[in-house]
Amino acid sequence: MLLSMGTDSTAISNVLGEKPYRPEHLDDLLAQCDIDAASEITYYIVSPTIYCHLNAAVPILRLYFEDGADLRPRLQLSRQSIQSLIAAVKPECDHGWEKDVEVLVFVYWLAHAASYWVVSLAFNIPKSTVHDIVHRMSKAVIGILRQLIAFHSADDLEAVGAGFAQLAGSPAFRVVAGAIDGCHICIKPPASDVQCYFNRKLFNSVQLQAITDHQGKFLDIFVGYPGSVHDARVLKNSPVYTGRLFPPAGKCILGDALKGTYIELF
Structure with missing residues (x-):
C-alpha cells in the first residue's frame, strides 16, 4: 500500500525506521506525524504481481x-x-x-x-x-x-463392470469393481532397519498397494510397508481391508494369486 499525504517524508521515515511498512501501523504513523484525522489522505492499493517468469530457454x-x-x-x-x-x-x-x-x-x-x-x-x-x-x-x-483418488459410486460401478467385461471378453466380469496390485518403490533405507526394507527383488523399498478401475484410474492407494513384508500381509493391514471399504456387496476385485486368500474375505 502506498500512502500519499501532505507531510514531511523525513517524519514518516523516522517513524518507520528500519522496519517494513505494515497497514496496522497506520494509526501510530498518523499520531506521531501529528496529522489531523480529518486531513485528506489518499490510499493507493497496489496488488502483488508475478515477478518471476519461466525461462523458456531451459x-x-x-x-x-x-x-x-x-x-x-x-x-x-x-x-x-x-x-x-x-x-x-x-x-x-x-x-x-x-x-x-x-x-x-x-x-x-x-x-x-x-x-x-x-x-x-x-x-x-x-x-x-x-x-x-x-x-x-x-x-x-x-x-x-x-x-482425486476415491471409490466410484454404486451407479458408476455398472460402467466399471462393463469395462472389465469388455477387456476380458466375458460377461462374467461384470461383477468386478476394481483390480488390485502392488509395486516396490526404491528407497535409501534407514541405517538401523536395512534388512526390513530389502525385498525379494534384491533392493530396498517401501510398498505401494493400489486399486484401479478398468481404465487404470486409481481408486485407492496404501503406501509405506517395508519391502520385505508379504503382499498379502500388506493387504490385510490396509484400511480398505480392515474397514471393509471396498468392494460393495455383490462385487469383487481382481488380484494375483498372492492376494487371493485375503481377497476372498472382502
Whole structure:
C-alpha cells in the first residue's frame, strides 16, 4: 500500500525506521506525524504481481512450451494430466513464480527420483527454491488427494463392470469393481532397519498397494510397508481391508494369486 499525504517524508521515515511498512501501523504513523484525522489522505492499493517468469530457454521448459510436444519421456505424465494438476492445486499466491513452474519442478522431481541439486540444474533455479517447491507442492497434493483418488459410486460401478467385461471378453466380469496390485518403490533405507526394507527383488523399498478401475484410474492407494513384508500381509493391514471399504456387496476385485486368500474375505 502506498500512502500519499501532505507531510514531511523525513517524519514518516523516522517513524518507520528500519522496519517494513505494515497497514496496522497506520494509526501510530498518523499520531506521531501529528496529522489531523480529518486531513485528506489518499490510499493507493497496489496488488502483488508475478515477478518471476519461466525461462523458456531451459530445455525442459522449452519442451513444455512447444505445442504438441510429448511430455511423457521427461515427466512421465501427459500434457493433459499436467494441466489438470496445475488446475487442481491452485497455488494460493499472486506473486513470485508462475504456478506452472512449481508443478513442473515437483513432477520432474517425482518422475526422476532426483536430488534437489539435479532438479535445480534442470530448471536453472536455486536448490533452496527446489526444496521449498517440493515441500509446498507435496502439502498441496496431499490436501486434494481424496478429491482425486476415491471409490466410484454404486451407479458408476455398472460402467466399471462393463469395462472389465469388455477387456476380458466375458460377461462374467461384470461383477468386478476394481483390480488390485502392488509395486516396490526404491528407497535409501534407514541405517538401523536395512534388512526390513530389502525385498525379494534384491533392493530396498517401501510398498505401494493400489486399486484401479478398468481404465487404470486409481481408486485407492496404501503406501509405506517395508519391502520385505508379504503382499498379502500388506493387504490385510490396509484400511480398505480392515474397514471393509471396498468392494460393495455383490462385487469383487481382481488380484494375483498372492492376494487371493485375503481377497476372498472382502
